[in-house]
Amino acid sequence: MKLYYITLNNTDEARQIGRALLEQKLAVCVNWFPITCAYSWEGKITEEPEVVLIVKTQDGYGVEIEQLIRQHISYTNFIAEISPTAINQGFLGWLNAEVPQRTLQTSP
Numbered sequence: 699m700k701l702y703y704i705t706l707n708n709t710d711e712a713r714q715i716g717r718a719l720l721e722q723k724l725a726v727c728v729n730w731f732p733i734t735c736a737y738s739w740e741g742k743i744t745e746e747p748e749v750v751l752i753v754k755t756q757d758g759y760g761v762e763i764e765q766l767i768r769q770h771i772s773y774t775n776f777i778a779e780i781s782p783t784a785i786n787q788g789f790l791g792w793l794n795a796e797v798p799q800r801t802l803q804t805s806p
Contacts (some may be wrong), residue, residue, distance in 0.1 A: 699734070699754070699755070699756065699762070699781055699782055699783060699785050699790065699793060700755055700757050700759070700760070700782075701752060701754055701759065701781075702751075702752070702753040702760070702763055702779055703752060703776070703777075703778045704751040704753065704775065704776065704777050705733075705735070705748050705749070705750055705751075705775050706748065706750075706751055706775060707773070708747075708749055709730060709732070711749070711771060711774040712728075712730035712749045712750075712772060713730070713749040714715075714798075715766065715767055715771075715772055715783065716728035716730060717768060717771075718766055719753060722762075722766065723761055723797055724753075724755060724759050724766065725754060725755045725759075725792045725797065726754050726755065726792060726796045726797050728753050729751070729752045730749050730750060730751045731749065731750055732748070732749055733747070733748050733749070733750050734746070734747060734748070735747070735748040737794075739794075742802050746772065754789075755793075756793065756797045756798070756799050756800060757796055757799075758799075758800030759781055759800070763777075764777055
């Protein structure tokens with residue numbers, strides 16, 4: 699299982715991207731919530747609102763998830779892949795039933 703932590707500008711983007719991920723079976727569940735972002739840019743500290751989208755999916759979907767995000771936004775955002783070390787079996791059963799597992803191919 700993988701989690702993706704994605705920053706976006708607003709809830710409309712999160713909703714559109716989240717629903718598209720679910721419709722295309724690239725995720726089993728998504729969550730979004732508002733946050734405040736503080737960052738340094740050109741020598742100044744700036745604060746502004748952002749939205750975090752968390753995507754719950756199988757291993758091996760990162761490229762497709764990023765491609766889908768790029769269809770909805772053109773600015774540089776943050777996308778992080780997180781590997782949980784423990785997940786409850788009930789959730790894993792739901793994930794495995796809804797999102798196909800990818801087989802990892804190795805070089806010959």
